[in-house]
Amino acid sequence: MFHRIRKKILFTILTGLFFVFIGVFSVHFQKARHQIPFETKSSEQLTPVLIKLVKRLKTTSNSANYIAEIKQIGLSTAKGKLLFQVQIDTVKPTLILSDFLWVYGDLEKVQGPLNPHQFDYKAYLEKLDVYQRMTVKNGHWVMQESNAFSILRWADQTRLQIQTALKKLDFTSDEFGIINALLLGQRTELSEELQEDYTKAGAIHILAISGLHIGILLLLFNTLFKPLLFFKQGAYIKTILLVLLLWAFALIAGLSSSVIRATTMFSFVAIAMIFKSQTAVLHSLISSLFVLLLYNPLFLFDVGFQLSYAAVFGIVWMQPLIYKIWKPKVWLFRKAWQLTTVSIAAQLAVLPISLYYFHQFPALFIVSNLLIVPCLGFILFVGLLVIALSLFNAVPIFLVDAYGFIIATMNAIIQWIASQDAFVIEEIPFSAPLLLVSYACLISAFLYISKPKFIKLVSLLLAILCFQSLYFLEKWQSSQQxxxxxxxxxxxxxxxxxxxxxxxxxxxxxxxxxxxxxxxxxxxxxxxxxxxxxxxxxxxxxxxxxxxxxxxxxxxxxxxxxxxxxxxxxxxxxxxxxxxxxxxxxxxxxxxxxxxxxxxxxxxxxxxxxxxxxxxxxxxxxxxxxxxxx
The missing domain is CATH 3.60.15.10 (Ribonuclease Z/Hydroxyacylglutathione hydrolase-like)
Structure with a gap:
């Protein structure tokens, strides 16, 4: 027996080392730490730089921001990435992802934070392999024609075409901003006030296309294709259609990193649904996690990636355990309790990450999620219908009015919840060590709930003791400053x-x-x-x-x-x-x-x-x- 245990421990250690080796190799191979041969300096004759736009970042009041790949500097081939900023004057730049541009400007190093505890934009860009930036005036570039097909360009053009079609409809600015965020993954049209309201209400995740949206669409399409199960190979046909439709939505949403990650994750889940097993779903999530990190290990440091996987793992693992606490007999109560436990499980799973990055806790998150999430599937479905009809200029006026009313009602609910200031706890200090120890507490607690054992109880109590000790230590250190x-x-x-x-x-x-x-x-x-x-x-x-x-x-x-x-x-x-x-x-x-x-x-x-x-x-x-x- 001792020999068997020793072999098991050895196998675990070797497996762990193997995955560490894969991670190190993947980082070394995938991470594009390409040094730019030289920096262009301010002079009478600026050096031309050929860049390719690969990612659209959030537009500010002063500039439209992109991540661009450097292809050439002067006559020399170059590799690397930069932050490309276009100054906004009266007209926003109309650039498409995968555009090739010859630009003239200074390549500058991205500046770090100038004040203590300020958001480190430089570190954020470094995780995207971006170490330099260039700022140019709107239109100060020469477009280089390219006949090569790019799926990124096609997706971006499709999204811009949809946005143009939607702008012709009679939606208010707030309604259009919400539709743009929910269905196209773009929050650029949202006002700061509306975004702040969704944050305070604990519903900001609704405005970012993530696992929640893809998961709801998966459930909708799965219900729609259930009749296929009556056929001999219906389960496989249904799975293929589900995966294709999810990726079609990802294309419409612009193939952003968060959308690709969520779609990959739920593509694995769709395949696992064939086996009708919770264990299979859990294994599929782990498989998708492994594949995504193998493709880009730096996803691990992406906030959206962390929140998305934490929420889904919470729903898959924690929700069934919380649901067992109470089993109502009335169907309506049962469904309401099921939805409540899903919201609680997801919020518990992401709570440490949310506190670490955002330092606030919306106490009314259950209310906002109970009121909004059940309707989100309908909102997404009708929104996709509006998009499809808008491309043919065939959206009935009553549908525009009805959909606008639904969005306006959702905004009004969120604004009311956000106005309850007493229930929004802000400026919560939460360090990285507290983040790690809090997850140790959370995991230990649910391991004990799943199968109560003395050793698990001891682990839970030790984790809680570590959390308390660390909290009071940090508090004491602050008092000495x-x-x-x-x-x-x-x-x-x-x-x-x-x-x-x-x-x-x-x-x-x-x-x-x-x-x-x-x-x-x-x-x-x-x-x-x-x-x-x-x-x-x-x-x-x-x-x-x-x-x-x-x-x-x-x-x-x-x-x-x-x-x-x-x-x-x-x-x-x-x-x-x-x-x-x-x-x-x-x-x-x-x-x-x-x-x-x-x-x-x-x-x-x-x-x-x-x-x-x-x-x-x-x-x-x-x-x-x-x-x-x-």
Whole structure:
């Protein structure tokens, strides 16, 4: 028996090492870390770069953003990816994926975050193998013709054609934005307010084509094709049709990464449904996970990928266990309980990831999911019908009005739920270690529920103990923080004096900017700030620890008061004689924040260099952080 156990352990270890080897090899082989031969620099003669558009990113108010593959730089063949940004003027660029463009501009490195705990867009792009960016004005390129067929181009053209057809119908801007997101995977037409409402209501997943949408379509098509089971090979014919229809929808949705992943996952599920076994479905999910990670291991770090698989695994594994808690006899109650348990299982499975990335918990998620998800299948089905008819200009007015009313009603429900501020818990600190330990707690709990055993109970209690210990350790570490921060903010000055979990904020932001400031919110979450006092003026002198901060603004008026070796902060481009100031107080450091002109900063930096005095520029170096315990 001991020999058999030893062989089993050895087999498990070797299997694990084998998959680790596959992962390492796949990363090495697939990850396109191709170095660009050289960077183009600003000069009188810019080097032409040939690029191919491969992915459309979210459009901002200033630019349309794409991921592009570099094919050629000048006369040299090149490989790599870049962030291609087109400045938006009065007209948005009409570019199609797989377009080849000759562009003239500077290849620049993507800048990292300039403030503590700010979203790291550079790291996000690096996971897409993107290390440089290029910004051009709208129309400042030469299109290179290509006769080669591209399924990506065809999918993008089809989606644009559908969008054009839908815009001709009498939908409001919010209704069109929802239809565009639900059926075409594009959230560019959604207002910020509507997106925020869906987030607060715990229903933002509805607006991103994912496993939920593909899964609902699979159930709809599966029900539609049930009569095929009466034929001898009906099960196989049905499966083939299901997979084809799912991929047809993926084409309409533009073949984005999230859509491809979800469709691949449910294609495996459709095949597993032939065997009518929960175990087969679970194995199919694991198989699809393996195939997708083999194709691109970096999917593992994609938030959408993590949320999608966590939710589906939660529904497949956790939902049956939760459903057993209560078995209502009335059909209506049974169906309502089934839907509730699906929502609870999915939310439990994604909760740690949601807290880690988004730091908020919508307590009314069950209400929004109970009211919206049951209708989502009907909304998707009617939406596909509207799309099909719109391509032939044959959508009846009553159908447009009815569908618009359904979408407007859904938006109204979401807006009402989102308005219940007391039920939206925001700014929840949640670190990566807490994420891992919380999943250990969750998995241990459901393993114990499935088959209660003493060893499983011990594992669960240990996981909970680890979670509590880690939580209190992080809380204690935050309470020990003592620091002063000069943030980087264009045209503004923002300072924070932090003592433990309390902070004093000095700023010149308007009330709206202060309320919606993402970098300040990220800082509060990351540092576990529980109490913040905001002062909407910048004093000329601030004391912290054993240091003095002399602040010189645009008036250029300051009082020395016997100061020695202070830190000097220059803001709003003051017209001062910096040399005289340096000789007067002998500062230990000069800081220039984002409220200054670039020309002024460059002049000050030269003066400090002549005096061999440290100079700190937040525009290039990011926020200045002074730790009081050092």
């Amino acid at each position: 003592r620091k002063f921060v000069v943030f980087h903010q264009t045209a503004q000055t923002v300072l924070i004096h932090q003592q433990g979990t309390t902070a004093t904020l000095f700023h010149n932001l308007d009330s709206l900017s202060l309320k919606h400031s993402s970098f300040l919110k990220s800082y509060r979450i990351g540092e576990r700030i529980t109490r913040q006092t905001a002062i909407d003026s910048i004093p000329s002198l601030i004391s912290f620890a054993n240091k003095k901060l002399l602040i010189v603004d645009s008036l250029g008026v300051y009082q020395l008061n016997g100061l020695e070796y202070p830190i000097v902060l220059l803001r709003q481009s003051p017209k001062i004689n910096l040399e005289r100031l340096i000789l007067s107080v002998t500062p230990s450091l000069v800081i220039a924040d984002g409220s200054n002109y670039t020309s002024s900063i460059e002049a000050w930096e030269k003066i400090c260099k002549n005096f061999k005095l440290p100079f700190y520029n937040t525009r290039t170096q990011g926020a200045f952080v002074f730790y009081e315990d050092k």
